[in-house]
Amino acid sequence: MKRPVFSFRPNRKDRNHRKAWSILEKVPEGEKSQFLVDAILFYDQADALEQLIRKSVREELKCGDMRQTVATAEPEELPDQVLDFISMLQEE
Template sequence: MKRPQYVFRPQLSIPDHRRAWTCLQQMPANQRKDFLVRAILAEEQRDAFKQILREVIREKLARGVVIQEPTKPTEEKEVPKQTLDFLASLCD
């Protein structure tokens, strides 16, 4: 029985391909296959997680539950004495 094969031929004119090729070249030769397997499975998990997250958000929005951060009261700044003196002199 033949083993399945996949040939990776990046187009180095495409920035993402160039970055992927650089990452792959930095891996020791005996670890590249495992690295590619982990990368593919991580992408699959990420897609599944994104789908679950979208469903949860849709469900929460459908129920009208929106979580908001409590607003912080603005700090009152003290007016400098010179400004108060100037304003007082205008009133005289």
């Protein structure tokens, strides 16, 4: 039984195809098959992860447990050394 063969012919007019081809050209010979396998599996897992996140957010919104926290930052005082330095620059 022969191994399946995949052929990729990028459309030079398509910017995404050109970018994909540029990335694929940088992969060393002998590693391109594994690179494509990893890319396909990563894409597939990313979709599953997105669905899991969407489901989790929906559940949290149903329960109403999402709390909004607002951080109020108090302004920090500048050290005297910094103020002196700025004053010195203004005098010049």
